Amino acid sequence: MTIRCRYFCFLAVVVSTTAQSAEILSIQVASDEGTYTMTSDVWFDATVEQIFEVYQDWDYATRFSSAIVEARDMEPDELGRAQFYIRNKGCVLFFCQSFERQGYIESELNTVLRAFANPETSDFYFSNESWRFAALNGGTVVTYDLSMRPKFWIPPGIGPYLIKRKLKNNGGRAVDRIEVIARAIGHE
Numbered sequence: 001m002t003i004r005c006r007y008f009c010f011l012a013v014v015v016s017t018t019a020q021s022a023e024i025l026s027i028q029v030a031s032d033e034g035t036y037t038m039t040s041d042v043w044f045d046a047t048v049e050q051i052f053e054v055y056q057d058w059d060y061a062t063r064f065s066s067a068i069v070e071a072r073d074m075e076p077d078e079l080g081r082a083q084f085y086i087r088n089k090g091c092v093l094f095f096c097q098s099f100e101r102q103g104y105i106e107s108e109l110n111t112v113l114r115a116f117a118n119p120e121t122s123d124f125y126f127s128n129e130s131w132r133f134a135a136l137n138g139g140t141v142v143t144y145d146l147s148m149r150p151k152f153w154i155p156p157g158i159g160p161y162l163i164k165r166k167l168k169n170n171g172g173r174a175v176d177r178i179e180v181i182a183r184a185i186g187h188e
Helices: 003-016 048-056 058-064 159-185
Strands: 023-032 035-044 068-074 082-092 095-108 112-117 124-136 139-150
Touching: 023 159, 035 159, 048 058, 048 112, 048 124, 048 139, 048 159, 058 068, 058 082, 058 159, 095 124
Parallel strands: none
Antiparallel strands: 023 035, 035 139, 068 082, 082 095, 095 112, 112 124, 124 139
């Protein structure tokens, strides 16, 4: 089979299995004196193993999020913990910002991922994230929790509203892309 034929066969499998059924079940964003929290639940029509694979490989992040312009896995730190690097860029109305996070990851295979930004190498005083994965109705629910305090300015008062709106508007496209990537992993 030629490379071109393999590519088109792979593309046909992906396209035939991309009946976008990922669904944002809930999303809450709040702020308190410069600390932002977010919790969301998303259901994917893919297995826990497939979805976990997408989330655990930071290199995939630029493929599913338009806000992430650079992401990669890094060498483990001196304690042997997996490391990550992400550079985001985004605009909310006229306010545009580029920011970086670098830190370490803890994980339990197909169950939970936790990412902790290092304030010395990040644009955050702290940024702690967790993703919990659970099988549900033939698919996977991912529960995401974020607590962060950025070193950069976010417009007070309207900041949480604008962030929530941006996440909801762009989040739907991102979860659809995650599902497509996850399903392709199952057919590689």
